[in-house]
Amino acid sequence: QAKMKIRKPKWNIRASEMSRKTFNPIRAIVDSMNVEPNPSKNMIALSIGDPTIFGNLPTDDNVLQAMKEAIDSTKFNGYAPAIGYQKSREAVSNFYSCPEAPLDAKDVILTSGCSQAIELAIAVLCNPGQNILVPRPGFSLYKTLAVSMGIDVKLYNLLPEKSWEVDLKHLELLIDDKTGCIIVNNPSNPCGSVFSKSHLQKIIAVASRNCTPILADEIYAEMVFSGCKYTSVASLSTDVPILSCGGLAKRWLVPGWRMGWILIHDRKNVFGNEIREGLVRLSQRILGPCTIVQGALEAIINKTPQEFYVNTISFLKSNSDICYSALSTVAGLRPIKPSGAMYLMVGINMEHFPEFESDVDFTEKLIAEQSVFCLPATCFEYPNFFRIVVTVPEDMMLEACTRIKEFCEQHYHLHTDSIIQDIV
Amino acid sequence: QAKMKIRKPKWNIRASEMSRKTFNPIRAIVDSMNVEPNPSKNMIALSIGDPTIFGNLPTDDNVLQAMKEAIDSTKFNGYAPAIGYQKSREAVSNFYSCPEAPLDAKDVILTSGCSQAIELAIAVLCNPGQNILVPRPGFSLYKTLAVSMGIDVKLYNLLPEKSWEVDLKHLELLIDDKTGCIIVNNPSNPCGSVFSKSHLQKIIAVASRNCTPILADEIYAEMVFSGCKYTSVASLSTDVPILSCGGLAKRWLVPGWRMGWILIHDRKNVFGNEIREGLVRLSQRILGPCTIVQGALEAIINKTPQEFYVNTISFLKSNSDICYSALSTVAGLRPIKPSGAMYLMVGINMEHFPEFESDVDFTEKLIAEQSVFCLPATCFEYPNFFRIVVTVPEDMMLEACTRIKEFCEQHYHLHTDSIIQDIV
Ligand SMILES: Cc1ncc(COP(=O)(O)O)c(C=O)c1O
Numbered sequence: 001q002a003k004m005k006i007r008k009p010k011w012n013i014r015a016s017e018m019s020r021k022t023f024n025p026i027r028a029i030v031d032s033m034n035v036e037p038n039p040s041k042n043m044i045a046l047s048i049g050d051p052t053i054f055g056n057l058p059t060d061d062n063v064l065q066a067m068k069e070a071i072d073s074t075k076f077n078g079y080a081p082a083i084g085y086q087k088s089r090e091a092v093s094n095f096y097s098c099p100e101a102p103l104d105a106k107d108v109i110l111t112s113g114c115s116q117a118i119e120l121a122i123a124v125l126c127n128p129g130q131n132i133l134v135p136r137p138g139f140s141l142y143k144t145l146a147v148s149m150g151i152d153v154k155l156y157n158l159l160p161e162k163s164w165e166v167d168l169k170h171l172e173l174l175i176d177d178k179t180g181c182i183i184v185n186n187p188s189n190p191c192g193s194v195f196s197k198s199h200l201q202k203i204i205a206v207a208s209r210n211c212t213p214i215l216a217d218e219i220y221a222e223m224v225f226s227g228c229k230y231t232s233v234a235s236l237s238t239d240v241p242i243l244s245c246g247g248l249a250k251r252w253l254v255p256g257w258r259m260g261w262i263l264i265h266d267r268k269n270v271f272g273n274e275i276r277e278g279l280v281r282l283s284q285r286i287l288g289p290c291t292i293v294q295g296a297l298e299a300i301i302n303k304t305p306q307e308f309y310v311n312t313i314s315f316l317k318s319n320s321d322i323c324y325s326a327l328s329t330v331a332g333l334r335p336i337k338p339s340g341a342m343y344l345m346v347g348i349n350m351e352h353f354p355e356f357e358s359d360v361d362f363t364e365k366l367i368a369e370q371s372v373f374c375l376p377a378t379c380f381e382y383p384n385f386f387r388i389v390v391t392v393p394e395d396m397m398l399e400a401c402t403r404i405k406e407f408c409e410q411h412y413h414l415h416t417d418s419i420i421q422d423i424v
Numbered sequence: 425q426a427k428m429k430i431r432k433p434k435w436n437i438r439a440s441e442m443s444r445k446t447f448n449p450i451r452a453i454v455d456s457m458n459v460e461p462n463p464s465k466n467m468i469a470l471s472i473g474d475p476t477i478f479g480n481l482p483t484d485d486n487v488l489q490a491m492k493e494a495i496d497s498t499k500f501n502g503y504a505p506a507i508g509y510q511k512s513r514e515a516v517s518n519f520y521s522c523p524e525a526p527l528d529a530k531d532v533i534l535t536s537g538c539s540q541a542i543e544l545a546i547a548v549l550c551n552p553g554q555n556i557l558v559p560r561p562g563f564s565l566y567k568t569l570a571v572s573m574g575i576d577v578k579l580y581n582l583l584p585e586k587s588w589e590v591d592l593k594h595l596e597l598l599i600d601d602k603t604g605c606i607i608v609n610n611p612s613n614p615c616g617s618v619f620s621k622s623h624l625q626k627i628i629a630v631a632s633r634n635c636t637p638i639l640a641d642e643i644y645a646e647m648v649f650s651g652c653k654y655t656s657v658a659s660l661s662t663d664v665p666i667l668s669c670g671g672l673a674k675r676w677l678v679p680g681w682r683m684g685w686i687l688i689h690d691r692k693n694v695f696g697n698e699i700r701e702g703l704v705r706l707s708q709r710i711l712g713p714c715t716i717v718q719g720a721l722e723a724i725i726n727k728t729p730q731e732f733y734v735n736t737i738s739f740l741k742s743n744s745d746i747c748y749s750a751l752s753t754v755a756g757l758r759p760i761k762p763s764g765a766m767y768l769m770v771g772i773n774m775e776h777f778p779e780f781e782s783d784v785d786f787t788e789k790l791i792a793e794q795s796v797f798c799l800p801a802t803c804f805e806y807p808n809f810f811r812i813v814v815t816v817p818e819d820m821m822l823e824a825c826t827r828i829k830e831f832c833e834q835h836y837h838l839h840t841d842s843i844i845q846d847i848v
């Protein structure tokens with residue numbers, strides 16, 4: 001063989017920039033929390049947004065049955081269209097269609113979880129160098145995905161004193177000519193908040209005035225407590241085009257199955273064919289979610305009894321009431337009452353806990369002393385808060401609250417400023 | 425409300441460049457083939473690389489059983505680690521580990537199909553502006569993914585006269601200091617070729633000399649006909665780091681289930697932690713494949729009887745023999761004998777078919793007249809060939825060959841050059 005010029009004389013392989021920029025803040029913060037739980041107390045993890053881990057919230061039997069029937073039929077082993085089976089997309093569109101925001105099978109793209117729905121939605125709407133508007137506090141995946149694609153993230157404030165409503169002025173101020181979309185997450189992770197119809201209308205008005213599409217992360221759709229009503233963003237919009245991302249993960253309690261979807265709402269044809277075709281093309285990269293789940297989807301959606309949803313929600317409400325009441329009595333903490341989803345945010349009055357440098361430090365010591373693990377809200381770009389997941393069994397919830405209370409009592413200091421304030 | 429400056433006075437939403445650059449040539453070519461099949465003949469599609477569509481190649485009962493047990497256990501409904509359950513990764517590593525290329529659970533990343541395995545492998549190894557080397561003819565996804573990420577594609581030639589071996593000189597000439605990896609697809613789609621051990625060693629030598637990693641697309645691993653032996657690239661390499669991509673799709677005949685994997689082979693620690701961590705980070709974007717399939721994976725891999733694999737292969741060999749023999753007798757065609765996978769490439773001696781402009785034109789007319797659909801190999805960057813999928817039932821295979829023969833006889837012209845050649 002002829003001698004050839006060696007073009008690369010040495011091994012020198014680096015991971016791509018994109019992989020290095022794919023940064024999950026929760027992982028980074030949690031992995032750096034080098035702390036052992038108190039060996040004399042069993043660990044209670046209130047940190048994981050997975051409703052299945054304690055076994056107290058099983059999915060409905062009809063859901064499992066639908067899966068087994070899909071397997072037995074042997075009709076769902078081959079490739080589906082990249083955007084999903086027509087029938088499965090029809091089932092989703094029928095389920096979510098409403099007079100104000102009608103949907104058709106062609107408006108549905110099935111994805112590998114809501115995560116991929118969000119990925120495709122951002123990827124089709126934004127070029128590198130553009131920006132997206134993301135709630136603070138907010139689910140960390142938005143930033144992880146955007147940054148890895150070279151898209152900037154601008155954080156708009158949610159207001160705890162207004163049950164986490166959007167600071168509308170702040171939102172509008174952040175919009176510029178490079179804004180690709182506004183992400184609206186309702187109900188919210190990590191806040192557990194649910195926007196009223198009129199508040200959603202105001203958000204839509206901002207988007208409309210500024211001709212900016214909305215990416216609605218509605219994975220917790222309908223998961224709202226009694227007395228509160230869920231409204232989809234799309235049902236209120238007449239002109240703003242909306243990509244609504246959802247999936248089976250939370251409402252049907254099967255996050256591992258990775259079934260998500262994008263609902264395309266574009267009644268004024270602002271997206272036009274381009275965005276639709278772009279989404280179809282992007283879906284061809286990895287060819288959609290598991291066909292067994294797709295095959296079961298129609299039955300999952302249509303056969304799950306109303307009772308199942310109601311029971312899930314009343315459990316979540318009961319637990320969140322327990323937690324909110326218990327922590328409301330703890331000096332130095334400020335829980336914000338949730339109205340839906342599976343979370344509750346708790347403010348830490350840091351000046352009363354001078355031993356702790358930050359929410360990360362606070363939650364670390366809470367593990368070390370009380371074996372209770374809550375996520376510091378720095379994970380959601382919101383320091384001085386922590387997030388509690390309310391899907392754990394009731395006795396765990398109670399025990400955890402007792403321990404958090406004990407922890408706070410042991411570390412609470414009356415701060416001079418507040419003494420003065422108390423006097424004044 | 426205060427009047428605010430309207431930053432975007434008009435709706436003007438364009439699909440991102442990335443989505444516009446995500447281009448599937450098969451879709452583009454097939455969609456532009458505006459042709460009706462002959463209404464008097466039933467359609468025979470030899471075009472789709474999905475072994476399940478005709479129902480003649482069901483997966484093994486143990487595979488279905490494993491899935492149902494995973495569902496019944498209710499242990500696999502929650503989130504798995506983004507790279508997959510430890511147990512499932514262990515099952516894969518045990519299955520593919522061999523003394524020459526040992527694997528451990530930590531060397532396995534589970535993905536949403538082999539397609540996502542390839543996507544992550546390219547995404548971790550290459551930055552925009554770099555290039556990858558891709559076989560011609562070759563599976564179109566490599567280019568689709570690379571181009572959408574701003575990575576260039578250089579095509580290295582496979583040689584039909586040498587049973588589609590790599591033109592090694594051409595391969596080596598294409599390597600430059602921007603080459604991120606060499607993609608080796610063995611057994612091959614669309615060729616059905618299987619590389620010998622010694623040929624693979626020569627490919628590895630090129631990679632080694634030029635310090636370039638290999639992305640081995642081994643989705644058709646072990647799918648080789650009797651008399652031929654499959655060798656994994658990794659089992660022959662001592663220094664070249666290899667990402668081997670595979671999955672359940674083809675060998676277990678369940679492409680819709682979207683279960684794939686990356687096997688990291690890096691015995692000299694050339695990739696180091698960086699590539700491993702990069703892959704982990706990338707996997708966190710959409711959180712892995714469906715947990716039910718993950719939960720079933722150990723049983724699928726370990727309980728599928730040898731007989732099942734043997735039967736699949738002998739069916740594929742029998743059909744490919746039928747097809748090869750039949751088309752070998754057709755003037756103007758040159759089938760290349762395959763040794764594995766599910767495909768057979770057929771050369772079209774275009775000078776004998778002066779009516780047809782191209783392989784696309786040829787296959788279009790074959791649909792119009794004979795209702796037989798083969799993919800023009802322009803889809804694989806290889807004009808003047810077409811690809812036949814040999815997974816169809818035997819009677820269809822026979823009937824299709826008869827029709828192709830008739831079609832060729834009706835359109836064959838003795839070309840002057842070849843007459844002269846025949847005389848000489
Ligand atoms: C707000 C929000 N969006 C999206 C997701 C991701 O959903 P999936 O598991 O379907 O990818 C989550 C998961 O926790 C979430 O909280």
Ligand SMILES: Cc1ncc(COP(=O)(O)O)c(C=O)c1O
Nearest residue numbers: 473537538539563613643671673
């Ligand atoms: C060579 C090759 N690689 C990868 C794939 C994709 O496999 P999967 O369906 O697991 O994504 C295919 C599918 O046809 C293929 O032929």
